[in-house]
Amino acid sequence: MENIKLNIEKTLDFISKDKLTTYESKVKTYMDTLEQGTGLGNDFLGWLHLPSSITPEHLADLKATAQVLRDNCDVVVVAGIGGSYLGARAVIEAMSNSFAWLQEKKAGEPTILFAGHNIGEDYLFELTSFLKDKKFGVINISKSGTTTETALAFRLLKKQCEEQRGKEMARKVIVAVTDAKKGAARITADKEGYKSFIIPDNVGGRFSVLTPVGLLPIAVAGLDIEQLVAGARKMEEVCANPNMEENPAALYAATRNELYQNGKKIEILVNFQPKLHYFMEWWKQLYGESEGKDHKGIYPSSVDFSTDLHSMGQWIQEGERTIFETVVSVETPNHELHVPADDENLDGLNFLAGKRVDEVNKMAELGTQLAHVDGGVPNLRVSVPVLNEYYLGQLIYFFEKACGISGYLLEINPFNQPGVEAYKKNMFALLNKPGYEEASKAIRARLNK
Numbered sequence: 497m498e499n500i501k502l503n504i505e506k507t508l509d510f511i512s513k514d515k516l517t518t519y520e521s522k523v524k525t526y527m528d529t530l531e532q533g534t535g536l537g538n539d540f541l542g543w544l545h546l547p548s549s550i551t552p553e554h555l556a557d558l559k560a561t562a563q564v565l566r567d568n569c570d571v572v573v574v575a576g577i578g579g580s581y582l583g584a585r586a587v588i589e590a591m592s593n594s595f596a597w598l599q600e601k602k603a604g605e606p607t608i609l610f611a612g613h614n615i616g617e618d619y620l621f622e623l624t625s626f627l628k629d630k631k632f633g634v635i636n637i638s639k640s641g642t643t644t645e646t647a648l649a650f651r652l653l654k655k656q657c658e659e660q661r662g663k664e665m666a667r668k669v670i671v672a673v674t675d676a677k678k679g680a681a682r683i684t685a686d687k688e689g690y691k692s693f694i695i696p697d698n699v700g701g702r703f704s705v706l707t708p709v710g711l712l713p714i715a716v717a718g719l720d721i722e723q724l725v726a727g728a729r730k731m732e733e734v735c736a737n738p739n740m741e742e743n744p745a746a747l748y749a750a751t752r753n754e755l756y757q758n759g760k761k762i763e764i765l766v767n768f769q770p771k772l773h774y775f776m777e778w779w780k781q782l783y784g785e786s787e788g789k790d791h792k793g794i795y796p797s798s799v800d801f802s803t804d805l806h807s808m809g810q811w812i813q814e815g816e817r818t819i820f821e822t823v824v825s826v827e828t829p830n831h832e833l834h835v836p837a838d839d840e841n842l843d844g845l846n847f848l849a850g851k852r853v854d855e856v857n858k859m860a861e862l863g864t865q866l867a868h869v870d871g872g873v874p875n876l877r878v879s880v881p882v883l884n885e886y887y888l889g890q891l892i893y894f895f896e897k898a899c900g901i902s903g904y905l906l907e908i909n910p911f912n913q914p915g916v917e918a919y920k921k922n923m924f925a926l927l928n929k930p931g932y933e934e935a936s937k938a939i940r941a942r943l944n945k
């Protein structure tokens with residue numbers, strides 16, 4: 497079976513192949529550093545061999561729990577934020593019908609909704625209103641178990657679920673995914689007797705999609721978690737290759753770092769399939785939180801093409817030359833649709849008649865690549881044979897492994913995120929959270945200056 501492939505040819509007008517070759521030994525060293533757990537953040541390396549260590553029993557447990565939710569719910573709300581949200585949403589959206597939310601629902605196939613990833617009052621009001629006459633369940637996901645956004649949403653959802661469905665049924669359809677011992681989510685789950693899954697200590701949030709954090713919601717959506725894990729396992733094997741040319745994660749890490757050294761400070765992840773929108777959001781957290789520190793790091797951004805060619809295309813073609821693109825391209829769509837012929841040809845599109853829509857899309861992709869490279873934007877291309885669970889699993893592991901290597905090439909700790917605490921501290925001080933008395937006084941004095 498084919499694998500995802502990385503092509504860096506269209507970066508070689510901007511960086512030298514010889515220079516890139518000099519990364520080989522560094523990359524190998526950092527792969528060993530990851531393997532031996534001797535580098536920065538080495539208490540968060542549980543993701544490295546996660547795919548090959550997931551057991552059939554674990555998957556069966558996840559599937560059985562997912563089945564309970566599928567059997568007893570019309571809607572399942574997945575509460576979580578950041579790493580406790582984006583991976584599940586990325587895979588579910590990539591694999592779902594774009595109009596699923598408008599289609600009549602079949603019994604046993606709950607709609608998946610998300611909460612706990614914002615503090616929008618209207619969002620939460622509208623969500624809880626929608627749920628009023630629904631048989632709904634909740635998956636409460638938080639590694640720390642104390643994240644405010646998620647805890648707030650869960651407080652609302654738990655109360656509503658218990659009121660609507662009764663305590664006993666609520667106990668059946670509320671599942672927790674959290675730390676083994678600490679945090680409010682663990683305390684609640686144990687006290688209420690919810691089924692719960694553990695997020696391993698040594699797997700950070702943004703690397704946790706292949707733990708129950710991602711696997712449970714993905715299974716509830718009716719997707720094949722075995723295939724997802726199988727794809728990741730295949731990439732675990734491929735990305736262990738010490739030969740950089742044959743290891744897409746190593747080559748990607750080296751190429752983007754060499755581009756960075758040559759003034760390309762922004763990476764734009766590109767898709768030509770709108771279903772991949774949330775995959776790009778997942779990738780942005782993975783790279784943004786991993787690399788943006790010590791006043792260094794490529795800024796990860798994303799676009800959905802061809803949509804954004806009509807909005808951001810101008811900037812990319814002719815704006816400041818500090819960007820490069822990585823295009824995630826799906827080789828073959830899951831469905832076939834041909835452009836119809838039209839006798840009158842009023843729209844002038846008969847030159848496309850009989851062609852598959854994807855052929856038009858692919859020419860848009862190729863035309864864009866050539867134009868952007870001509871305009872001074874290096875292009876990498878990750879080709880994905882087809883959009884399914886197996887290849888999404890491959891993509892996930894490929895980007896994770898590359899992120900670990902890339903962070904070490906940048907000489908930062910890719911596995912912490914200390915900067916995220918700054919806004920939380922201020923928010924808690926402003927809200928007079930117990931324990932923040934001094935910070936509250938200080939922040940008020942600052943605001944009243």
Ligand SMILES: O=P(O)(O)OC[C@H]1O[C@H](O)[C@H](O)[C@@H](O)[C@@H]1O
Binds near residue numbers: 641642
């Ligand atoms: O899973 P949780 O502990 O609720 O954390 C959810 C997210 O929030 C944080 O602030 C971190 O920056 C993220 O890395 C994390 O994924």
